[in-house]
Each structure stands twice: as structure tokens, then as C-alpha cells.
Amino acid sequence: MPNHDALRRQLEDRLTRLLHRVGKIEGDLRQTHDPDWAERATELENDAVLEGLDEMTLGEIEQIRAAIRRIESGSYGTCTACGRPIASERLLAVPSAITCVTCTHDRR
Numbered sequence: 470m471p472n473h474d475a476l477r478r479q480l481e482d483r484l485t486r487l488l489h490r491v492g493k494i495e496g497d498l499r500q501t502h503d504p505d506w507a508e509r510a511t512e513l514e515n516d517a518v519l520e521g522l523d524e525m526t527l528g529e530i531e532q533i534r535a536a537i538r539r540i541e542s543g544s545y546g547t548c549t550a551c552g553r554p555i556a557s558e559r560l561l562a563v564p565s566a567i568t569c570v571t572c573t574h575d576r577r
């Protein structure tokens with residue numbers, strides 16, 4: 470079984486940073502709004518941007534968690550669609566990839 474220790478550490482580092490970022494974004498979202506209406510309109514726009522960021526970050530967190538689970542179960546690096554090994558160049562570029570290049574393109 471291939472050893473994914475280094476990769477796993479890398480994924481966990483990234484996960485920690487992302488969780489930190491989400492905490493920061495959610496802190497910003499909870500900040501009390503300025504009672505002045507003109508200010509408030511701008512703040513609401515900022516909230517929409519922050520919420521979009523939050524969603525993107527949460528999506529990535531999910532992917533990284535899934536990759537770590539797959540490392541633990543020994544299925545990391547195997548395509549979930551066709552069961553063939555995922556090319557190592559692809560895993561280097563996208564460590565949380567769960568399908569090989571062929572299956573990813575087939576789905577589009």
C-alpha cells in the first residue's frame with residue numbers, strides 16, 4: 470500500500486487553514502451592522518460576498534475531509550467511477566481528486 474503520510478499532512482495543514490478562514494468569515498458575518506442605512510446597503514453587499522466565499526471554502530473543506538478519509542481507508546488514489554488508479558500527476562495537481570481524468574471529462 471502506498472504511503473500517503475506526507476500528502477495527508479499537507480491536506481491536514483490546508484484543512485486547518487481553511488477552518489481558520491471560515492471562523493474568521495463567520496465572525497465578520499456576525500458583526501453588528503451600522504444603523505446608518507447608507508452604510509448598511511454596502512455592508513449587505515459585503516455579506517453576500519462573504520457568504521459566497523464561505524460556501525466555496527466549506528466545499529473545499531468537505532473535499533479535503535473526504536480525501537483524508539480515503540487515505541485512512543486505503544482507497545485514496547483510486548477512481549471512484551471506474552476503479553482504476555488516478556495518475557499521480559493529477560493527484561499532485563488536485564490532491565482531493567476522487568476520479569481519474571477520463572471519468573472527470575466523461576461527466577462534463
Ligand SMILES: [Zn+2]
Pocket residue numbers: 548549550551552553568569570571572573
Ligand atoms: Zn475513472
